[in-house]
Amino acid sequence: MELRHLEYFLMVSKELHFTKAAEKLGISQPTLSHQIKILEQEVGYPLFNRVGKKIELTKVGEIVQQEALNIQGSIQSISSQIAAFTKVEIGELKIAVLPGEITDLVSTLCIQFNHLYPNIKVFIQTTDQVEKAVLENRADFGIGFQLNQYDMLQVTKLYDEEFYLISNQSNEEQTVSFSSVLDGPLILFPSMHQCRKILDKTSYEVGKQLEPIVETSSIKSILNLVRSGVGRSVVSRTLYEFYDTEDLFFQHIEKPSLTRAVYLVMKKNCFINYAARKYIKLLVREIEKLHFHTEKDSITSLRSSIL
Known part of the structure; x- marks a missing residue:
């Protein structure tokens, strides 16, 4: 059963007229009739009673209509949630940081971040194993000093x-x-x-x-x-x-x-969620505003890859 068939079925059940439904769907009436027949074959029962030029839902058709509406609602919900997620309207952000002043930096920037994206939940994990937290997907990214190099991690020097x-x-x-x-x-x-x-x-x-x-x-x-x-x-x-x-x-x-050097660590070849991208953008902007000693090549590379 294809989603397309359910979409066609719902339009016919709404219009109760094959020609009108076909026009709204942008397909020919014979094509629509054929697709509905395929759906009826898969269900095993007729979905419409055809009386002359008029049609009405059968009892099985009513059941299919309700479930198809539920499926359609779920698909719309998925699309809405994905749209909200990509616009940083919902979701969560997990950051791993070494104990110390970097925690203060990260926490302070959370104030700005919360003003911009109030529905994003932020979790700051203070740990002396920043790399491990990122590798195990317990953090979207980490910030620390003198990080160990791992093949699976991308380490970017933020500033001295x-x-x-x-x-x-x-x-x-x-x-x-x-x-x-x-x-x-x-x-x-x-x-x-x-x-x-x-x-x-x-x-x-x-x-x-x-x-x-x-x-x-x-x-x-x-x-x-x-x-x-x-x-x-x-x-x-x-x-x-x-x-x-x-x-x-x-x-x-x-x-x-x-x-000392301050590094940003992320997992290589891994999708960086939009909340993390927005936060890192705030972080880079703050570093540049304070005129820290940055490596332009590193920041340029970071911008091109995720910002």
């Missing part, structure tokens, strides 16, 4: 970001050496935090011990403690840009400089 020394006092020097950073009291994230791991690694390489006066996983607490003069802190530019830091002062860290 540096780390700042922040304090509540202005300093004429725009830069500060890493060794000088360690000289004063520091308020830092716990050792499990991605930012802290970079600081621990660098301090070990320069032969110094990192001993913060306060450790907290709350960026707001860090900023408030710095404001109150308890100590200084080291934060990524991502955090510095996305929080209210206008009353604080920052210095670039050098000798060595602290930077």
Whole structure:
């Protein structure tokens, strides 16, 4: 049984006239009659009683009519849902991110995304196994640092970001050496935090011990403690840009400089849903607006492939 046959049948059952139904369908009356006969053969019973030029539905025809209307409604519902999905009116978005400030970046952008697409459910999964989440289809895409390369994954470098020394006092020097950073009291994230791991690694390489006066996983607490003069802190530019830091002062860290690359990871040769595309478009726009150090070739390639 073909959908076309049901479509023809429903038009005849509506018009109760083969010629009128054929005209509305844009086919000849003999063709329509032939198609209805094929449908009747498949059903095994007549669908219309033919009395002269008039026709009426048989009892079997009434049953087929009701079920055909149900099928037609389901097909229209499917089309409507697909149209809504492609227009980012419904659906869900799953993002995997490493613990730390990237989670703050992703969460902050969700505010903009929700304003634009309020019916999209967003799930942010904080995990240290971003690649695995994407490979197992638990995330539409992931964002992290120094991602492992897998043949099944497409990894795109989004931007390079540096780390700042922040304090509540202005300093004429725009830069500060890493060794000088360690000289004063520091308020830092716990050792499990991605930012802290970079600081621990660098301090070990320069032969110094990192001993913060306060450790907290709350960026707001860090900023408030710095404001109150308890100590200084080291934060990524991502955090510095996305929080209210206008009353604080920052210095670039050098000798060595602290930077890291931020990557976007997706599954190769896999359909990227429209919600994910719209979110990534917002992310790229925000990165460019903040003038992060991006690789133009990577962003151009990303745009051409999914944006």
